[in-house]
Amino acid sequence: xxxxxxxxxxxxxxxxxxxxxxxxxxSFGAIETFLxxxxxxxxxxxxxxxxxxxKRTMSVVLIALMPALIFGMWNVGYQHALSVGxxxxxxENFIFGFTKVLPIIAVSYISGLxxxxxxxxxxxxxxxxxxxxxxxxxxxxxxVDIPLWMVAIATIFAVIFGKEVFGGxxxxxxxxxLVARAFLxxxxxxxxxxxxxxxxxxxxxxxxxDGFSGATPLGNWGQNIVDHTSFWDxxxxxxxxxxxxxxxLAILIGAAILLFTGIGSWRIMLSTFAGAIFMTLIFNAFAxxxxxxxxxxxxxxxxxxxxxxxxxxxxxxxxxxxxxxxYIYGFLLGIFAIMIRVFNxxxxxxxxxxxxxxxxxxxxxxxxxxEANIKRRLKRAAKIKINL
Amino acid sequence: xxxxxxLKKGLNVKLLGEAERSLPxxxxxxxxxxxxxxxxxxxxxxxxxxxDAVSAGSPVFHSKSDERxxxxxxxxxxxxxxxxxxxxxxxxxxxEATPEQQYIxxxxxxxxxxxxxxxxxxxxxSGVWSYxxxxxxxxxxNPSDQPKAIFISAFDTAPLAPDYDYILHxxxxxxxAGLDALAKLTEGKLHLNINPELNLTKVFSNxxxxxxTSFSGPHPAGNxxxxxxxxxxxxxxxxxxxxxxxxxxxxxxxxxxxxxDAVKIIALAGSEVIHPRYHKIINGCCISTLVENNVxxxxxxxxxxxxxxxxxxxxxxxxxFYDHQLTVIPEGDHYEFFGWAKPGLNKFSFSRSYFSxxxxxxxxSFDTNLHGGERAYVITGEYEKVLPMDILPMQLIKACIxxxxxxxxxxxxxxxxxxxxxxxxFIDTSKTEIQQIIRDGLELIRKEMS
Numbered sequence: 038x039x040x041x042x043x044x045x046x047x048x049x050x051x052x053x054x055x056x057x058x059x060x061x062x063x064s065f066g067a068i069e070t071f072l073x074x075x076x077x078x079x080x081x082x083x084x085x086x087x088x089x090x091x092k093r094t095m096s097v098v099l100i101a102l103m104p105a106l107i108f109g110m111w112n113v114g115y116q117h118a119l120s121v122g123x124x125x126x127x128x129e130n131f132i133f134g135f136t137k138v139l140p141i142i143a144v145s146y147i148s149g150l151x152x153x154x155x156x157x158x159x160x161x162x163x164x165x166x167x168x169x170x171x172x173x174x175x176x177x178x179x180x181v182d183i184p185l186w187m188v189a190i191a192t193i194f195a196v197i198f199g200k201e202v203f204g205g206x207x208x209x210x211x212x213x214x215l216v217a218r219a220f221l222x223x224x225x226x227x228x229x230x231x232x233x234x235x236x237x238x239x240x241x242x243x244x245x246x247d248g249f250s251g252a253t254p255l256g257n258w259g260q261n262i263v264d265h266t267s268f269w270d271x272x273x274x275x276x277x278x279x280x281x282x283x284x285x286l287a288i289l290i291g292a293a294i295l296l297f298t299g300i301g302s303w304r305i306m307l308s309t310f311a312g313a314i315f316m317t318l319i320f321n322a323f324a325x326x327x328x329x330x331x332x333x334x335x336x337x338x339x340x341x342x343x344x345x346x347x348x349x350x351x352x353x354x355x356x357x358x359x360x361x362x363x364y365i366y367g368f369l370l371g372i373f374a375i376m377i378r379v380f381n382x383x384x385x386x387x388x389x390x391x392x393x394x395x396x397x398x399x400x401x402x403x404x405x406x407x408e409a410n411i412k413r414r415l416k417r418a419a420k421i422k423i424n425l
Numbered sequence: 426x427x428x429x430x431x432l433k434k435g436l437n438v439k440l441l442g443e444a445e446r447s448l449p450x451x452x453x454x455x456x457x458x459x460x461x462x463x464x465x466x467x468x469x470x471x472x473x474x475x476x477d478a479v480s481a482g483s484p485v486f487h488s489k490s491d492e493r494x495x496x497x498x499x500x501x502x503x504x505x506x507x508x509x510x511x512x513x514x515x516x517x518x519x520x521e522a523t524p525e526q527q528y529i530x531x532x533x534x535x536x537x538x539x540x541x542x543x544x545x546x547x548x549x550x551s552g553v554w555s556y557x558x559x560x561x562x563x564x565x566x567n568p569s570d571q572p573k574a575i576f577i578s579a580f581d582t583a584p585l586a587p588d589y590d591y592i593l594h595x596x597x598x599x600x601x602a603g604l605d606a607l608a609k610l611t612e613g614k615l616h617l618n619i620n621p622e623l624n625l626t627k628v629f630s631n632x633x634x635x636x637x638t639s640f641s642g643p644h645p646a647g648n649x650x651x652x653x654x655x656x657x658x659x660x661x662x663x664x665x666x667x668x669x670x671x672x673x674x675x676x677x678x679x680x681x682x683x684x685x686d687a688v689k690i691i692a693l694a695g696s697e698v699i700h701p702r703y704h705k706i707i708n709g710c711c712i713s714t715l716v717e718n719n720v721x722x723x724x725x726x727x728x729x730x731x732x733x734x735x736x737x738x739x740x741x742x743x744x745x746f747y748d749h750q751l752t753v754i755p756e757g758d759h760y761e762f763f764g765w766a767k768p769g770l771n772k773f774s775f776s777r778s779y780f781s782x783x784x785x786x787x788x789x790s791f792d793t794n795l796h797g798g799e800r801a802y803v804i805t806g807e808y809e810k811v812l813p814m815d816i817l818p819m820q821l822i823k824a825c826i827x828x829x830x831x832x833x834x835x836x837x838x839x840x841x842x843x844x845x846x847x848x849x850x851f852i853d854t855s856k857t858e859i860q861q862i863i864r865d866g867l868e869l870i871r872k873e874m875s
Contacts (some may be wrong), residue, residue, distance in 0.1 A: 038761045043790040074764030078757050078793040082860035084732045088772035090797020092765040097778045163798050206799030299776040357803040411835040418660035
């Protein structure tokens with residue numbers, strides 16, 4: 038440790054202003070602060086500071102994503118084994134999925150972080166940790182058979198147009214990971230929708246068991262095919278789907294971590310679920326087709342709803358910033374997600390579009406919450422004047 | 426007890442080194458200083474020069490804009506140095522004390538027998554007026570203003586803060602005399618806000634001529650700004666005054682004994698103090714006698730005040746005019762290998778992102794490390810958890826950064842002071858200097874208004 042610290046101290050001057058590599062200052066800083074919490078001290082204001090920082094916060098989110106990711110890797114292997122009709126052990130399934138998913142994660146991180154480092158250097162500030170989460174979310178949102186170059190392009194697009202053009206971390210209007218997903222969705226619809234893309238190797242179609250469809254429950258419903266997948270299969274995640282979204286149990290473990298540590302917003306999660314259940318119950322009451330009759334619990338465990346509600350809707354930057362706004366944002370988000378699912382056959386999954394739509398409305402929601410706070414204050418002042 | 430207000434939001438930062446309830450015999454401290462920087466918005470006009478002799482209560486300087494506001498010498502002795510900083514700003518005025526104290530006689534008179542003008546006259550002449558401050562801006566009260574109320578917070582919830590119930594024990598008469606004087610200064614109410622759990626000696630609950638409200642809850646429940654917000658919030662144009670309970674005694678003594686007695690009891694606390702306990706000192710004293718051979722070795726941070734809002738001083742620095750606490754904690758100028766990735770059983774955090782949540786009873790030795798780098802505002806909804814006010818902290822902070830005066834006014838800048846945002850700064854994941862941002866916002870408005 039000491040030797041490493043000494044070495045860093047030795048080479049540090051080269052990266053500071055006036056040094057040989059001053060152009061790489063923020064990249065150096067990123068690596069240095071990754072290895073060592075800096076020695077920077079307070080000098081006024083609060084002399085003591087909480088141990089929690091952005092790195093820790095983002096690593097907690099990454100840890101919360103792990104159950105869903107690990108299960109997702111296993112499920113990639115499991116679904117593949119089903120499709121070709123072989124019987125693999127849990128470990129073999131996991132290793133198969135691991136080799137399929139790891140390259141996607143690597144591509145997402147390498148392409149995204151390169152852009153992040155370039156922009157941080159250009160702007161002259163430290164590299165923000167937010168991409169550590171975005172870079173993990175993107176692979177979890179895509180089907181396993183996606184070509185790697187598409188992941189790279191989508192990630193680069195998301196970082197530049199989803200985040201940096203707005204002014205960088207903290208300023209973005211849309212959730213960058215969803216911008217990547219939406220980009221893929223509209224630019225390469227064939228590779229991200231349909232029945233065949235969710236299972237590794239199914240698009241090529243070699244050695245597939247006869248009659249194996251590969252369709253997701255949500256995909257079936259989207260085409261008005263009554264799906265009979267059991268609730269528990271969907272809840273536990275033994276279904277095809279995007280890499281990280283299938284196991285609702287794993288996602289709920291992640292949600293528990295986020296809520297317990299106080300990092301994820303319970304207001305958004307709760308109200309998103311409430312909105313979705315509310316909308317489903319209305320559809321149930323006025324059902325004119327089979328899809329409208331689907332009960333709330335099934336909707337919650339189908340597709341990417343839960344992944345979106347726990348990990349995407351709660352993005353602190355692109356969601357509502359006021360506490361009251363968070364309730365409104367989540368509730369409307371839940372409503373729209375189910376509405377888009379049921380009424381829009383072109384998009385089987387409504388969650389992505391619902392979150393992006395609500396991201397657009399968050400400034401408006403916050404505006405009204407802030408106005409209400411201001412009005413309360415003015416009213417109080419007026420009341421006192423009248424009494425005088 | 427009439428009303429009780431229970432606050433839920435906030436955080437008690439549990440630090441090691443709480444002051445033990447015992448008072449050693451008084452120390453004889455030679456050097457004292459008045460630091461004009463303690464008095465916000467005051468441009469000092471010196472009334473003394475090096476070598477002048479002063480008595481306790483002689484004015485040392487007055488405000489350039491209002492000559493009535495004068496700062497008195499806490500001790501009798503000789504002016505030994507006038508320390509100036511950049512642009513010749515006066516930083517410290519040093520006074521060497523005589524072993525026997527000489528007091529200026531301002532005359533005894535019970536406040537109940539005096540009218541408002543007579544009380545104000547005595548307070549202003551003796552300089553004791555400078556203990557009365559106003560909100561907004563936390564500066565010395567303007568004698569021409571009509572405050573809509575006067576507030577006293579009888580308890581301090583800040584980390585390692587002194588217990589005023591202990592300090593004021595047995596001084597009920599002087600406290601009451603001070604209250605009687607203050608009550609005549611406003612047509613509104615004189616509020617005394619107490620914590621029922623910190624009222625063993627009943628010195629507060631037995632007080633008369635005041636409106637008593639009890640507050641409970643974690644820090645910042647003891648902050649005057651929070652209490653004002655819940656009892657009589659400040660709207661644009663409103664002025665309220667406030668004063669520390671121990672300074673009420675100083676007022677009381679001015680009337681009962683006719684002198685400016687700057688003696689006060691402070692808590693010497695912090696994880697690096699060998700014997701953390703209370704000390705009886707005179708305001709503005711040099712701290713070296715108190716900390717000599719009484720602190721651990723190593724690089725230490727001396728704070729006049731509490732660790733959340735206090736001022737950094739040196740080991741031979743001077744206690745701030747309004748401070749009742751001296752805290753010594755370790756400096757944190759060290760690197761920590763993968764510090765952000767450790768389980769962190771010993772790393773306190775308001776969030777539960779470190780495993781220190783397993784031991785909620787534990788007390789910590791906090792150093793001054795920032796524990797991370799400054800970042801953009803990413804996390805939302807965390808500031809609200811430690812600010813028990815109907816104020817949107819993130820939006821107010823952003824309005825201050827943008828220097829949007831209209832926005833700041835609408836979002837309630839007059840109701841807050843930087844100390845109310847100390848916890849917000851403490852828990853801030855983005856490691857920004859929120860107290861400075863709020864202070865700059867308030868200063869901008871003050872300059873704009875005058």
